[in-house]
Amino acid sequence: MKHFTKWAVAAVVAGVTAGSAMAQELYAPNLAYRTGPFAATGIPLMNGQADYLTMLNERDGGIGGIRINGEECETGYSTEKGVECYEKTKSKAIVTQPWSTGITLQVLPKTNVDEIPILAPGYGFSPMADGTTFQWAFNTPSGYWDAADMIVQYLEGQGSLDGKTIAFLHLDHPYGKEPIPVLEKLAGEKGFELEPIPVGLKEMQNQSAQWLQIRRLRPDYVVMWGWGAMNAGAITEAVKTKFPMENFLGVWWAGHDADLKIVGEDGKGYKSISWSFPNPDAPVMADIQTHVVDKGLTKSNAEEMSGVFYSRGLIISAILAEGIRVAQEEYGTAEIDASQLRWGLENINMTEERISELGLDGMVPPFQTSCANHTGHSGGWMLEWDGEKFVKVSDLLTPNVAGYQDLIDEKAAEYAEANAPWAMNEECNVTN
Known part of the structure; x- marks a missing residue:
């Protein structure tokens, strides 16, 4: 170019x-x-x-x-x-x-x-x-699979995940379900237990049932794939139930300043992976x-x-x-x-x-x-709420795309087959 x-x-x-x-x-x-x-x-x-x-x-x-x-x-x-x-x-x-x-x-x-x-x-x-x-x-x-991989990388940097439990609090919507294939793959490889906890669209502002489940489960970490009102609801519930905020992490759409300002100092320690920073x-x-x-x-x-x-x-x-x-x-x-x-x-x-x-x-x-890579896989920083704003608490994390390239290939092929005839870019090859 x-x-x-x-x-x-x-x-x-x-x-x-x-x-x-x-x-x-x-x-x-x-x-x-x-x-x-x-x-x-x-x-x-x-x-x-x-x-x-x-x-x-x-x-x-x-x-x-x-x-x-x-x-x-x-x-x-x-x-x-x-x-x-x-x-x-x-x-x-x-x-x-x-x-x-x-x-x-x-x-x-x-x-x-x-x-x-x-x-x-x-x-x-x-x-x-x-x-x-x-x-x-x-x-x-x-992409979302990049985010899931980087979050797990970050957690693994805090210590082995073998035998640990990660609750996956997610919107019960295509968005919230997106990272599950990679998280399940990583759970098998790293030895942690993945516990999906869906939040329906009508439950976003009242997640008492989900957080009761989290209290009973007592996970080592909660990873959130939330959006909009769900994020504020989850963060408020986490504070109310005294879940350790340093063990609560979200995807980049669950790292909105306004959601954390609702709880202020009580949200200190909450983290979010992000490919952007103000x-x-x-x-x-x-x-x-x-x-x-x-x-x-x-x-x-x-x-x-x-x-x-x-x-x-x-x-x-x-x-x-x-x-x-x-x-x-x-x-x-x-x-x-x-x-x-x-x-x-x-x-x-x-x-x-x-x-x-x-x-x-x-x-x-x-x-x-x-031509072959439409994501770019930029990597991201882990951000942490310091009580007033988000700050960077990691060097740049980069996704291990090779670890789930087989999933990309498999799901892309499944999609093309299910939507046949599907126009491919035959001029594009993996070396481009």
Whole structure:
């Protein structure tokens, strides 16, 4: 992949605008959820995503000189509404961002026919890592199976897991069930007992039955795959039942500052794996202040902007923008289409140098995608609540993908067979 520079951008823009009075916009709809039971997590994420795109439009005139439209279609996290939003927006979209594992699973076969890339950063169907099979789907920069592996790695770093019990507190929803295959595999290899404890959508705010089960089980650790109101409910119950917070860990969607602020000091020690981290001193934050906040163009506020989820929203839009830039350079046009963006998303190389060029210092680990690798497997940091905010308490952890590559291959093949005829990317091979 060519190295992308501002001079390349200028050349692309010149080529595009030379023969036209006005460039069109890049339409990148977001299937948002600012309402419903998961709104508390959706709002800061959507605000971060929107602010980054607004900053690019205000500061740079867009990406490669063409403005980007991140119009939101509200789903309330409903799978049915999500599919409606996908159908409503797909005709001119260069990407779809489903924002729910349930919605992702529903639109996954549709996008393979419609040839529109799914961008599902850190969520969705884990076998989407296989770019040969899922040529239109990306869960960059890290997937749920990566998260499960890194959490177990971290726990193993605290001492042998042989003979230990891990309670797996999870939303009874496709999202919550995603890591179970890898956790079961690791349980067999490491010798720990895995005890799944599901939480229904109607039980999220009243988990007394689940925490009674946890008290009786007396696990060594509780690992949480929670979302929205479930996280706040679980953290509150953990404090109430005096479960040792240092033994309570969550996936990256269970590491929301606002949930921990409910319990404050009592939540001290709770941990969450994360592929993003807020850095108030990063140059991108100054640019957002100048070009978005000072112009009254944000829906966010200072407290939210200092948190994990807002900064993760920034990173998600930065990943999309980088895919767009790479595609623009490759194809020599700013007005890329969905197919060209797919190539761009397959050729992202977020080196430390590139992360710094984007002003995202310390906010996301390096990663690289390819034709065969649609996840990037970036790794992540273990974050810990110190009573006021999340802080890093580990060096960068990287997933042992080789340990579950067989599962990726197996589940991808099963999916393709169950949805036959399934279009594969025959030009893609594992060495790409």
